[in-house]
Amino acid sequence: MDSKKFFSAAQKHLMTATGYMIPFVVAGGVIFAISVMLNGKAAQPTTGWLGQLNMIGSAGLTLFIPALGGYIAYSMADRPGLAPGFITAYLATEIKAGFIGGIIGGVLAGFVVMQLKKIKFSPSYKTLGSIFLYPLGGTLIAGGVMVYLIGEPIASFMTWLTAMLNGMSGVAKAPLGALLGSMIGFDMGGPINKVAATFAQTQVNTLPYLMGGVGSAICVPPIGLGVATLIFKKKFSPAERDSGKAALLMGFCGITEGAIPFATSDPLHVIPANTIGAAVSCVISFMLGCLNHAPWGGLITLPVVENRLGYILAVVVGSLVTASIVGLTKKAYVDGSKFKTEDDEDLDFDIKQF
Known part of the structure; x- marks a missing residue:
């Protein structure tokens, strides 16, 4: 694949995932903002019905990075990539690898499932592959790579990036x-x-x-x-x-x-x-x-x-x-209509007169 096709495909997968992720951000962000607004101060409410409302908003905000990774994998590998992408991106957030970890996790899960789908099954076992082998194998392989290999380095990079951006004057x-x-x-x-x-x-x-x-x-x-x-x-x-x-x-x-x-x-x-x-x-x-x-x-x-x-x-x-x-x-x-001339008006006709 040449670079142009690669970047075109990468943009497609990222835009697909972002489109699916945005409702999580909108729902979670707006509900979160409403709970804080009704709380009367720029702080999250933690008790009472406002605390429960804040919990609903926070749930959306907690899920949007896993959704980003999940739908990247879905865009790459169709439905069998969805669970491995969500789980691997969720693991990235647990390791503190942040949104970069979520994106990498989604790409990794999608790639793994794409390779697993090359394994040929007889027609009678095709459904078994879609609902069992691809999600299970994709989650084990992509999740394992995230947890055991790349998660900690990405988390270290995110810690450095956060510190660098925070330290800007x-x-x-x-x-x-x-x-x-x-x-x-x-x-x-x-x-x-x-x-x-x-x-x-x-x-x-x-x-x-x-x-x-x-x-x-x-x-x-x-x-x-x-x-x-x-x-x-x-x-x-x-x-x-x-x-x-x-x-x-x-x-x-x-x-x-x-x-x-x-x-x-x-x-x-x-x-x-x-x-x-x-x-x-x-x-x-x-x-x-x-x-x-x-x-x-x-x-x-x-x-x-x-x-x-x-x-x-x-x-x-x-x-x-x-x-x-x-x-x-x-x-x-x-206004172009003001420039209509008398000659133009003469051209108007009613087809019924013919």
């Missing part, structure tokens, strides 16, 4: 913030966006400042474009101005995809504006020390954000940067 964080923010704004929910978001989400328990920056950047493209439709009305069609209202709401909820309709209609002006605005927001959040304890973005996570004013400032400034760039560079909207 304010100035040193700026390039990282610019990179992550740019990735978030560039393709608005696409593969580049998801790589940055997943990196921050899976580090939320150890490096919440990453999610502080990424969480603010996530909502900048839709909010910025929504603001642009309000300030620079002449630059947008009536339909786009209506979409701007929806984009504002989606931005508040941390859904970057609200900016996609604008990027589709005018990518040359909108994508650079989104990229720059999201980068600015992420850098500001990093520099101000904003911490987001939920693996989600937007203003909906404010109950679990430390330094909320700084977080809001990052969102506002980044959104205004995006709106300003779009407003200054985008051409005025021209």
